[in-house]
Amino acid sequence: MxxxxxxxxxxxxxxxxxxxxxxxxxxxxxxxxxxxxxxxxxxxxxxxxxxxxxxxxxxxxxxxxxxxxxxxxxxxxxxxxxxxxxxxxxxxxxxxxxxxxxxxxxxxxxxxxxxxxxxxxxxxxxxxxxxxxxxxxxxxxxxxxxxxxxxxxxxxxxxxxxxxxxxxxxxxxxxxVTPMAPRKTLIVGHKGQLGTALQADFPGADLVDLVPGERPNEQSLDVTDPAQVAAWPWNDYALVLNAAAYTAVDAAETPEGRRTAWAANAGAPATLARLAAEHRFTLVHYSSEYVFDGTVDPHTEDEPLSPLGVYAQTKAAGDIAVATAPRHYVLRTSWVIGSGKNFVRTMQQLAANGVSPTVVDDQVGRLTFTEELSRATRHLLDVGAPFGTYNVSNGGEPTSFADVAEAVFELCGRSRDDVTPVSTEDYFAGKDLAPRPLRSVMDLSKLRATGFEPEDAMSALRRYLADG
Structure with missing residues (x-):
């Protein structure tokens, strides 16, 4: 035998x-x-x-x-x-x-x-x-x-x-005979900071967002709409990158924002996870350090979830849902910086306008540039890394938001002293804001074990500002 x-x-x-x-x-x-x-x-x-x-x-x-x-x-x-x-x-x-x-x-x-x-x-x-x-x-x-x-x-x-x-x-x-083309890649949420960056590493991908785009391969797909989901040709895809999310942390605490956040951050990923199992595509989903309460440093991939506010709770629910897909990656990241409006661009504009801001100095983490997050995505797929959750951010020493603001001011020709540090408690006093995790530093050893070396966040910041 x-x-x-x-x-x-x-x-x-x-x-x-x-x-x-x-x-x-x-x-x-x-x-x-x-x-x-x-x-x-x-x-x-x-x-x-x-x-x-x-x-x-x-x-x-x-x-x-x-x-x-x-x-x-x-x-x-x-x-x-x-x-x-x-x-x-x-x-x-x-x-x-x-x-x-x-x-x-x-x-x-x-x-x-x-x-x-x-x-x-x-x-x-x-x-x-x-x-x-x-x-x-x-x-x-x-x-x-x-x-x-x-x-x-x-x-x-x-x-x-x-x-x-x-x-x-x-x-x-x-x-x-016309040869059979490989199954395609779909980027959901292509107009956001991350969705824009992903297009460079996944050229030729189909692009969808909630509303139609101007380019030929841009279409609309509301993953929270059962009729649109049922009509979509999911069998055509080998890879779906879910870069769509509701990220208005404070607005998520309102009745309307709460509903929208749960639909986009939990319901849509759950739908994609079900479709990934049914149609055998790999699902990549992007999460946040907000799924933790910020009392552990650094955060590891297997740390129990402990979300604080509504936005955080919806992102945690999305992580749990995506983990049910047979072939999935959850890329958990922090302080995302890319094209469009973000913290770095705000500080750059304030520096240019002669404003001297007050910035919290007890929220500590690392910047994650969308190019780096996209590069990590491409790497994990190319090397066939085991499916599961990976922490992804830029590397280097952790910094506070005040540290980042000071670095931006210095790179823009202003004095670091023009940024005034303040505690989160004092900054939030009298304001109706959602809670934030104070410690957002993530352990990157699992990502590094796949052969990926994150670029230093401050080096990336200098290039980002130099590129305009």
Missing amino acids: TELSVETTPIPGLLVVRLPLHEDSRGWFKENWQRAKMTALGLPDFGPVQHSVAYNARRGVTRGVHTEPWDKFISVACGRIFGAWVDMREGETFGQLFTIEADPSVAVFVPRGVGNAYQVLEDGTTYSYLVNDHWRPGLTYPALNLADPTVAIPWPIALAEAEISDKDKSTPMLAE
């Missing part, structure tokens, strides 16, 4: 699985699909949702080459086949062929975009396949002619003697 094993092939992602057959006088038994054992050996955890079986009465039946837009796990329940697979995806391996004879001891994992075909070598062969999406009427996908001379599949039984459907006889040759 052979050991369970997984073998690679010349087609990227196409894997051959050797299945042990437990035989005795009665016949045999096999574990045709065993998630824990097979994924441990490198098989993707592809999440099958449908099991189909094709019974082939006679030797010579030939089916394919079909390129359905989902992953398959094919095997033989009884009998024997000659299997052929052709890479139909965009890229250097387009047209690459792999073949193997398969009996019940052989299974093959077929990734999306690889054409699948087989020829029956024994009467009464039963062919089984698991897929991770449901077949639906009207679905179109690339197909390849079984007799294509470029690929030149070496069929054991001549096609002239085989039994082939009229549909399979009429499929196009390779030169006429």
Whole structure:
């Protein structure tokens, strides 16, 4: 009896699985699909949702080459086949062929975009396949002619003697096939500071916000609207970056703001997490140090959530919801600075206008520039970092908001002494403001362990101001 094993092939992602057959006088038994054992050996955890079986009465039946837009796990329940697979995806391996004879001891994992075909070598062969999406009427996908001379599949039984459907006889040759494009990336909330930065690291991504944009690939998608969510083609995406959020911390304490914050920061991420599980895309969601009460320093990824105000509570709820998605990253960040209005730009403007502000000096953390947050996102995806929560900010020594303001004033030609430090308690006195965490410093060791080294926050600040 052979050991369970997984073998690679010349087609990227196409894997051959050797299945042990437990035989005795009665016949045999096999574990045709065993998630824990097979994924441990490198098989993707592809999440099958449908099991189909094709019974082939006679030797010579030939089916394919079909390129359905989902992953398959094919095997033989009884009998024997000659299997052929052709890479139909965009890229250097387009047209690459792999073949193997398969009996019940052989299974093959077929990734999306690889054409699948087989020829029956024994009467009464039963062919089984698991897929991770449901077949639906009207679905179109690339197909390849079984007799294509470029690929030149070496069929054991001549096609002239085989039994082939009229549909399979009429499929196009390779030169006429449009390769299958990879699944796309979607940026939700592309008009915000972070959404704008993400577009540089994810060029060509589809862009959506609550209202339509001016560019051709900008559309509107309100993730809190069930009708819009139901109509969106989620199967087209491999990656969704959720940069949308309600960030008006003080307004979230009002009745209207409270409802909006819960819908945007908790309800929408919960919807995206459900869709990520259903449609097998990776979900990246951006969170905040506000999910903590600021009494621990530094904050680690596994620290229990302890949000203070309404905004903080909605962000914590969003973190919990996104963690239910099978393939997710929660990037928890602090003091975000990017394009548009933000604390640094406000201090820069005050410096230019001759104003001498009072700034809190007991709220301590690190700036996170959106370019750095986007770079970290790209890095985690490119290196295949384990799914989960990661703290992300710029590096360097922690600073207070007053420290940052003083640095901005100095870089703008003003004296650091023109900024007056004040405690949060004194600054908030008599004002109707939401509570803030005092300690926002995050432990970056988990992020660094993936090979990412955050840029020093003060270095990034100097460049940010120099760039205007």
